[in-house]
Amino acid sequence: xxxxxxxxxxxxxxxxxxxxxxxxxxxxxxxxxxxxxxxxxxxxxxxxxxxxxxxxxxxxxxxxxxxxxxxxxxxxxxxxxxxxxxxxxxxxxxxxxxxxxxxxxxxxxxxxxxxxxxxxxxxxxxxxxxxxxxxxxxxxxxxxxxxxxxxxxxxxxxxxxxxxxxxxxxxxxxxxxxxxxxxxxxxxxxxxxxxxxxxxxxxxxxxxxxxxxxxxxxxxxxxxxxxxxxxxxxxxxxxxxxxxxxxxxxxxxxxxxxxxxxxxxxxxxxxxxxxxxxxxxxxxxxxxxxxxxxxxxxxxxxxxxxxxxx
Amino acid sequence: xxxxxxxxxxxxxxxxxxxxxxxxxxxxxxxxxxxxxxxxxxxxxxxxxxxxxxxxxxxxxxxxxxxxxxxxxxxxxxxxxxxxxxxxxxxxxxxxxxxxxxxxxxxxxxxxxxxxxxxxxxxxxxxxxxxxxxxxxxxxxxxxxxxxxxxxxxxxxxxxxxxxxxxxxxxxxxxxxxxxxxxxxxxxxxxxxxxxxxxxxxxxxxxxxxxxxxxxxxxxxxxxxxxxxxxxxxxxxxxxxxxxxxxxxxxxxxxxxxxxxxxxxxxxxxxxxxxxxxxxxxxxxxxxxxxxxxxxxxxxxxxxxxxxxxxxxxxxxxxxxxxxxxxxxxxxxxxxxxxxxxxxxxxxxxxxxxxxxxxxxxxxxxxxxxxxxxxx
Numbered sequence: 001x002x003x004x005x006x007x008x009x010x011x012x013x014x015x016x017x018x019x020x021x022x023x024x025x026x027x028x029x030x031x032x033x034x035x036x037x038x039x040x041x042x043x044x045x046x047x048x049x050x051x052x053x054x055x056x057x058x059x060x061x062x063x064x065x066x067x068x069x070x071x072x073x074x075x076x077x078x079x080x081x082x083x084x085x086x087x088x089x090x091x092x093x094x095x096x097x098x099x100x101x102x103x104x105x106x107x108x109x110x111x112x113x114x115x116x117x118x119x120x121x122x123x124x125x126x127x128x129x130x131x132x133x134x135x136x137x138x139x140x141x142x143x144x145x146x147x148x149x150x151x152x153x154x155x156x157x158x159x160x161x162x163x164x165x166x167x168x169x170x171x172x173x174x175x176x177x178x179x180x181x182x183x184x185x186x187x188x189x190x191x192x193x194x195x196x197x198x199x200x201x202x203x204x205x206x207x208x209x210x211x212x213x214x215x216x217x218x219x220x221x222x223x224x225x226x227x228x229x230x231x232x233x234x235x236x237x238x239x240x241x242x243x244x245x246x247x248x249x250x251x252x253x254x255x256x257x258x259x260x261x262x263x264x265x266x267x268x269x270x271x272x273x274x275x276x277x278x279x280x281x282x283x284x285x286x287x288x289x290x291x292x293x294x295x296x297x298x299x300x301x302x303x304x305x306x307x308x309x310x
Numbered sequence: 311x312x313x314x315x316x317x318x319x320x321x322x323x324x325x326x327x328x329x330x331x332x333x334x335x336x337x338x339x340x341x342x343x344x345x346x347x348x349x350x351x352x353x354x355x356x357x358x359x360x361x362x363x364x365x366x367x368x369x370x371x372x373x374x375x376x377x378x379x380x381x382x383x384x385x386x387x388x389x390x391x392x393x394x395x396x397x398x399x400x401x402x403x404x405x406x407x408x409x410x411x412x413x414x415x416x417x418x419x420x421x422x423x424x425x426x427x428x429x430x431x432x433x434x435x436x437x438x439x440x441x442x443x444x445x446x447x448x449x450x451x452x453x454x455x456x457x458x459x460x461x462x463x464x465x466x467x468x469x470x471x472x473x474x475x476x477x478x479x480x481x482x483x484x485x486x487x488x489x490x491x492x493x494x495x496x497x498x499x500x501x502x503x504x505x506x507x508x509x510x511x512x513x514x515x516x517x518x519x520x521x522x523x524x525x526x527x528x529x530x531x532x533x534x535x536x537x538x539x540x541x542x543x544x545x546x547x548x549x550x551x552x553x554x555x556x557x558x559x560x561x562x563x564x565x566x567x568x569x570x571x572x573x574x575x576x577x578x579x580x581x582x583x584x585x586x587x588x589x590x591x592x593x594x595x596x597x598x599x600x601x602x603x604x605x606x607x608x609x610x611x612x613x614x615x616x617x618x619x620x621x622x623x624x625x626x627x628x629x630x631x632x633x634x635x636x637x638x639x640x641x642x643x644x645x646x647x648x649x650x651x652x653x654x655x656x657x658x659x660x661x662x663x664x665x666x667x668x669x670x671x672x673x674x675x676x677x678x679x680x681x682x683x684x685x686x
Contacts, residue, residue, distance in 0.1 A: 055560055066482050066520060066522045068476070069482040087683050088683055090682055090683055095476075097427050097476045099421055104393075131647075226645060
């Protein structure tokens, strides 16, 4: 009997602990940058969390049941869109048993809507080219201007779902846009001396940043999306880098640093770990600090002052 | 009085005839213009389902089996998935085998009910861990022997209705209940649930709990129960319990990680108030990801009173035995869409004409089109 009473007591405590904390809107996202924008736009009316951590590869998030649990009571789910999260979201969203955030419901947001998408494949998409994104490059969040599109979109969605605070969402989005404009001027000045400089990245997830700041995407460490490099490929790429003066290799914390360091060493350049998603490296907790760190790292590497294995 | 009517009918006929003639003439003369004016996508394909296919091939060298060596076609699985309407999503997996076609899974799902997922159709019943896997997702080329002796080599597949409830507990805790069509034992269903009695509705219960031990390691515990009345009028049931510890490093989720998994299954019947354990057994396996391209695994298993291909008598007929088997494999995955596996296994049996069995198997898997993510 004592055991039964204890069990019931423990179960009641567990159920009470399961009651989610109060917020006007509970927002979940598939990427830390989206959670950061959602929090800045939502302000005190929103609690935002990302399922993918900043140091985790957004292509390969394990579809853990705990992620389904985390969004069981969410009011809004913000997907990156363009199939970046297609490897795990189709399991996690239905697994949450939350009708409010399923695709087609008012609480489901495709954050890529309204963004000018780069590298849209023309004609037939073939996996002979690796694991290509058939709807275009989904890493648009590396261009600060695209985050303004996301912020405005989220303000609109939040206002529909929580009309009482619509004015706050609109004001927050406006403030966000202004802060991006001001910050962008600063970031552009930092990168300006290196306009046209070539950079090599592990994956093609830097093209929006390169486009915005006038850098040249020289090549990628992986020969094709999702295919790891072999020694022959790295040798050829390093030769090309030496010949054409490309000295900077950039990689995110979730990619294998070994081929990046090898490549940089052979090309007599530097390999630098960067965060293209908030939380990827320490001190990048929101999108502004992320871009501060990212711009400083890239500018530092291109200047030849900083870097890993020179 | 009837004459004017006849005339009227004749007039009507003449008018109709003239109209038909005119329409035909117009049709003939205008047809090319209409054909040109028609949109090229009169039959829209924009709402077509996501389509994918997986093809599996294998080769087996097993000296106890009376079969020629060489590469063989195992199966081609075509999957079609699409939203039906605002209420339902349909998933189907049609499997083409060397000897026929099996509509393995055809079911609809709704997530319109908060905290509950409802599935109906031909379902892969929520029983155990290995039984939920498609053939190309098996961690080893050959399924554990206990599977084909309890719920089926590829799990319990049967038309029915399943509801799974995500409980309000603070961790992932899922309770599933299902009812299914009464089916007798066959190659796919070793469990006899085929009584035609009107009170025979086979039912299933499954309880799954998953805990995050850390940001990278999870513990999953599952219990399963399936029961119904057999063609012999007695109650038949299957029980299962599974435990899985899985590690996926956050900064190298597609390069490293490991899975430690164990499962026990039992098939039993109740006759005259006493329960008879028919077949039972289990396995423990460890898979380790060496790099983006390479996986390795080992597995130990035991199945009691069970049948398997090499345990036969002098006449070549299958006999039941206690079988113990160890397997080791290595897989090469040049991309997410193909792999090549090499597997060695050694087995011992306490009955039949072959006390031991050694075999080497090779398997190739290729996937095209859309492929839904595999469950964690």
